[in-house]
Amino acid sequence: MTVTRKRILIGLGVALLGVVVAWLLVLPRLRPHVFGGAVIQSNQKAPNTELVSADGPVRISDFAGKVVVVYFGYTFCPDVCPATLDKLAESVALLEGRADEVQVVMVSVDPARDTPEMLEEYVTYFHPDFIGVTGDEATVNRVATLYGVVYRQAEGTEATGYTIDHTSTVILVDREGYLKLVLPFEGSAEQIASDIDYFLG
Amino acid sequence: MTRKVVLRSVIPVVLIIAAAVAFAVFEPIQVLPRIRIAPGYLLVNQDAETITSEDVRGDIVLYSFTYSDCGDECAEMNNTVAEVQSRLGEADTGDTDVRFITISFDSERDDPEMLTEYATRLGADTAQWEFATGDPTHLENVVKSGFEVYYQQRSDGTFSFAPVFVLVDGWGVIRGEYRYQTNASDADKIVHHLDILGEEVRNSHGAASLAYEAAHFFLCYP
Numbered sequence: 001m002t003v004t005r006k007r008i009l010i011g012l013g014v015a016l017l018g019v020v021v022a023w024l025l026v027l028p029r030l031r032p033h034v035f036g037g038a039v040i041q042s043n044q045k046a047p048n049t050e051l052v053s054a055d056g057p058v059r060i061s062d063f064a065g066k067v068v069v070v071y072f073g074y075t076f077c078p079d080v081c082p083a084t085l086d087k088l089a090e091s092v093a094l095l096e097g098r099a100d101e102v103q104v105v106m107v108s109v110d111p112a113r114d115t116p117e118m119l120e121e122y123v124t125y126f127h128p129d130f131i132g133v134t135g136d137e138a139t140v141n142r143v144a145t146l147y148g149v150v151y152r153q154a155e156g157t158e159a160t161g162y163t164i165d166h167t168s169t170v171i172l173v174d175r176e177g178y179l180k181l182v183l184p185f186e187g188s189a190e191q192i193a194s195d196i197d198y199f200l201g
Numbered sequence: 202m203t204r205k206v207v208l209r210s211v212i213p214v215v216l217i218i219a220a221a222v223a224f225a226v227f228e229p230i231q232v233l234p235r236i237r238i239a240p241g242y243l244l245v246n247q248d249a250e251t252i253t254s255e256d257v258r259g260d261i262v263l264y265s266f267t268y269s270d271c272g273d274e275c276a277e278m279n280n281t282v283a284e285v286q287s288r289l290g291e292a293d294t295g296d297t298d299v300r301f302i303t304i305s306f307d308s309e310r311d312d313p314e315m316l317t318e319y320a321t322r323l324g325a326d327t328a329q330w331e332f333a334t335g336d337p338t339h340l341e342n343v344v345k346s347g348f349e350v351y352y353q354q355r356s357d358g359t360f361s362f363a364p365v366f367v368l369v370d371g372w373g374v375i376r377g378e379y380r381y382q383t384n385a386s387d388a389d390k391i392v393h394h395l396d397i398l399g400e401e402v403r404n405s406h407g408a409a410s411l412a413y414e415a416a417h418f419f420l421c422y423p
Contacts, residue, residue: 032414038372041417044237138338145342148373150241150253167241167255169373182238182372 033198036191037169037183046070046171046179047146051107051133054120058133060177063103067199068173069192072149072166074110075122075132076156080168080185081106085126088170090189091196092127099129101200107143108134109151109166147171148182174199230416231397231423233376239369240347244304244333244340247316252302252333259371260298261398263391266350268307268360269319278364279303279323284388286330291392294399297371301330304344306352306360308334349378366391370398397423 046060046068060068069088073081085106092099106123108114111134119132134140144151144167151166168185172195181195241254265282267275282301289299305311311319316332325332334340344350352362366387368377377394379387401413 032411032418034411034414038235038370038374039414039417040235040237040374042234042236141339142342142346145240145242145339145347146238148238148241148254150243150255152243152251152253165255171238179238182374 033194035181035198036187036195037181039181040179044179046173046177047143048177049135049139049143051135051139051143052116053131053133054116058105058131060105060173063105063173064177065175066101066103067175067196069102069104069196070107070147070171070173071104072107072109072144072147072151072168074108074164074166075114075118076110076161076163078163080166082126084168084170084185085123085130087187087189087192089127089130091193092129094189094193095196095200098197098200102196104130106130106132107147108132108140109144109149110164111135111137111140113161147179172196172199175201230412231421232401232413232416233368233394233398234422235417236375236378237349239367239373239375240343241373242335242339242343242347244335244343245313246331246333247313247320247327249313252331254373257300257302257369258373260300261294261371261395261402262300262302262369263395264348264367264369265301265303266306266344266348266352266362266365267303268305269311269315270307270359274364278366281366281387281391282330283323283325285391285395286326288388288392289395292395292399293403294395295403297399297402299329299395301325303330303332304340305332305334306340306344306354306362308337308340310358348375368394368398371402394423 048060050057050059052058071084071088073084088104092102092104095102104127106119108119114134116134119134123130123132148169149167151164154163154165156163170183170187170192171179172181174180180199183192183195239254243251243253246252263282263285265278267278282303286301305316311334320327320332344352348367350363350365352360354360363380366379367375368391370376376398379391404410404413
């Protein structure tokens, strides 16, 4: 084997190795992230109204540096809220080591019945780090409106009392407090986890 | 030597053709920016029925903001809505319905009866163009804070307000705000934007959606 041929072979080997490395490292990064919902590109700051948790007043800005997952629900909620909170708990679990960089907050759409204590007991049943917040009717109405959420009292059974119909979207707020993503109720835990992961960077 | 020369002349040609093809493929893709989340609302319409932001999920909605006792100040806005409605055929929105909702600031005066009278006066077909109002505090949250449209009642009961149209997509995201600051007529612009939005909605599934998301990423805004 001549020296030139050896050089060519080595050159080819290096080139091949380069292609493999590029394939494994670069290509997955080039593929765009597919979001599970509508991404808001402009800089819309998430409403920063003060609400109340069992541990005292809470604002979105308290969680600066974390990705905040905002969901509107209530403790008497028969189906949609438990299903969503379960799913969010699963998403957080999927993030494994980065789970502490995420904060899930449920805002009550039933301020008349939900006390901060009831909310705490309810949301921590799904995940110990979840936070439940409420406020007076006017404050909750304002916050919900600004998150694109609407709710109204509906008739329930005698056992449950009234129920509340409400928008069931899940909203992601990035580390800087910008409202970034609106996810529909149907999204999977894996999709939500991958979207949170995207905003964790 | 000759091979080198051939290569040198072929490569630029190939690049130019590739660029032209890329331009032809990507240039027609225009998207409207996703500006903000549209506010959630619960209002009462001209038929005394509640209408909520959830009822219009999946539809494209053009909102306008006036009140029935408004007179000439609102005539231009209402004419624009009517013009857009009559020119909907120019915008291909496929299976997606386009609706018009006029929100009245005057919740005290504009009960369903007044709103019906208003709709009749404007010749509006309420199956597509609805009129609604609601609780004053909720209205302030929705219109002032959510849609970012200013209004204020004067001492004589009339309102001073900023004439604004807001375009919201089926996902509940604000895609257009028209505040009388362009040379083009608002109706022209809105019809054109409905067409762009319709195309994006039609391409919101499958491989094409990636190209549209890329268009958002590269800010291909009209």
